[in-house]
Amino acid sequence: xxxxxxxxxxxxxxxxxxxxxxxxxxxxxxxxxxxxxxxxxxxxxxxxxxxxxxxxxxxxxxxxxxxxxxxxxxxxxxxxxxxxxxxxxxxxxxxxxxxxxxxxxxxxxxxxxxxxxxxxxxxxxxxxxxxxxxxxxxxxxxxxxxxxxxxxxxxxxxxxxxxxxxxxxxxxxxxxxxxxxxxxxxxxxxxxxxxxxxxxxxxxxxxxxxxxxxxxxxxxxxxxxxxxxxxxxxxxxxxxxxxxxxxxxxxxxxxxxxxxxxxxxxxxxxxxxxxxxxxxxxxxxxxxxxxxxxxxxxxxxxxxxxxxxxxxxxxxxxxxxxxxxxxxxxxxxx
Ligand code: GLY
Numbered sequence: 001x002x003x004x005x006x007x008x009x010x011x012x013x014x015x016x017x018x019x020x021x022x023x024x025x026x027x028x029x030x031x032x033x034x035x036x037x038x039x040x041x042x043x044x045x046x047x048x049x050x051x052x053x054x055x056x057x058x059x060x061x062x063x064x065x066x067x068x069x070x071x072x073x074x075x076x077x078x079x080x081x082x083x084x085x086x087x088x089x090x091x092x093x094x095x096x097x098x099x100x101x102x103x104x105x106x107x108x109x110x111x112x113x114x115x116x117x118x119x120x121x122x123x124x125x126x127x128x129x130x131x132x133x134x135x136x137x138x139x140x141x142x143x144x145x146x147x148x149x150x151x152x153x154x155x156x157x158x159x160x161x162x163x164x165x166x167x168x169x170x171x172x173x174x175x176x177x178x179x180x181x182x183x184x185x186x187x188x189x190x191x192x193x194x195x196x197x198x199x200x201x202x203x204x205x206x207x208x209x210x211x212x213x214x215x216x217x218x219x220x221x222x223x224x225x226x227x228x229x230x231x232x233x234x235x236x237x238x239x240x241x242x243x244x245x246x247x248x249x250x251x252x253x254x255x256x257x258x259x260x261x262x263x264x265x266x267x268x269x270x271x272x273x274x275x276x277x278x279x280x281x282x283x284x285x286x287x288x289x290x291x292x293x294x295x296x297x298x299x300x301x302x303x304x305x306x307x308x309x310x311x312x313x314x315x316x317x318x319x320x321x322x323x324x325x326x327x328x329x330x331x332x333x334x
Contacts, residue, residue: 046302047204048073050080050318052197053245053296054092057316057323059083063199064318073199073207074113074135081109081131081211084195088167092193095128096167097213099174100220105165108227109134109211112235118144120227124151126162131211133160134227145227177217194226196233196243198298206300208233208241215248224248230258240264240300242273245313246293254280260297270297270305278307278331289332296328307331 050063063080067073085094092098099105109130110120119138121130122145133155137146146154156162166174194212210233212226225248226232232248234257235241242260244251251257256277263273274295282288294308296315306315306328316325 046319047200048202048319049298049302049304050076050197050199051296051298051304051306052080052316053195053243053294053313055314055316055325056080056084056195056197057325059195059197060316060318060323063197067199067201072113073201073205074111074209076199076201077111077197077207077209078131078135080197080199081195081209082129085129085131085211089169091170091173091213091216093195093211093213094130095163095165096170097165098170098216099166099213100218100222101178102220103166103171103174104220105170105213107165107211107213108223108232109209110227110229110233111135111138111207111209112229112233112241113138113207114205114235114237116236118229120145120229121151121155122147122223122227123221124148124155126152126165127155127160128163128165129160131209133158134209144229147223174217181217193224194232194245194248196226196245196296198235198241198243198296200241200298200300200302204300204302206235206237206241206298208235208243210243225251225256228252230255232257234258234261236261236265238300240270240298242270242277242295242297244293244295246308247291250281250285250288250291250293254284256281256293256295260295264297264299270299270303271307272305273297274305274307275329275331278309282309282331294328 048067050060059080062083063076066076066079088096097105106123107130111134112118119134121133136158196210198208200206210226214224231252233243242257260273260277294313296306298304308330310332
């Protein structure tokens with residue numbers, strides 16, 4: 001989609017996303033104030049809902065089932081993200097994540113609950129489930145962020161097991177990369193990195209989580225957007241939630257997830273808000289051809305949105321008893 005068409009399309013009241021041949025349409029009717037909450041809950045046929053970045057049907061199913069069994073939206077997100085963190089074949093989060101330039105797997109994750117509480121771990125090694133540690137930081141410490149060795153030691157003190165997260169495959173890929181790469185991120189490959197998940201339970205209670213091994217072959221100590229409140233994730237239980245995947249540096253500079261939630265607060269649909277947040281990056285970043293960013297969002301009613309700069313981004317919803325993985329619209333249509 002060329003820029004002019006994008007702007008025209010973004011100005012419309014509702015925008016569709018292609019969903020494996022069908023169309024999911026998000027409308028602009030979004031609650032702005034807490035007093036609208038009862039109206040929203042009176043029409044909550046879209047609830048409960050789970051939406052996640054990428055093709056993670058097992059993860060969204062796990063989150064959905066968790067809510068069906070009576071768990072909170074926060075429990076659902078931790079359980080859902082945990083599926084991907086434990087998947088050693090996946091090279092973007094948890095065990096098997098691609099390492100930094102020195103061969104160290106360092107993980108970032110955060111959670112937010114319906115009270116606006118936040119917890120995060122940054123650049124943590126040797127612990128497979130950073131999302132669960134982030135929750136512990138939120139619930140069991142006086143802080144909101146723990147980083148590096150401190151995060152790892154805290155995790156161990158809470159009963160998490162230390163383990164080697166660098167699988168044979170990821171080690172092999174890193175060794176090949178060292179021989180051949182010029183350290184230039186490749187759209188949808190080295191950026192293909194993050195599981196963000198948003199859940200809204202049947203009562204309209206919203207929580208979210210975001211977990212990643214970060215940009216593959218990053219500099220040692222580099223932290224992206226995923227664990228940073230407002231950038232990789234933001235939840236406002238009165239309004240909605242958003243989360244991001246892609247090149248964290250660009251999400252951080254535009255505080256993308258917070259921007260999306262604020263746009264929903266102003267009356268945009270989740271779809272419109274995701275498109276406007278991508279537009280913000282494009283306006284400010286002349287080299288947007290060189291990297292990928294994708295956003296997903298949900299509002300209190302359970303309406304969802306998803307959008308990215310380039311083709312190749314996928315998202316998965318679990319809604320109305322079924323999993324749907326789809327290719328959202330994107331800006332840079334050739
Ligand atoms: N979006 C993940 C990162 O840039 O680290």
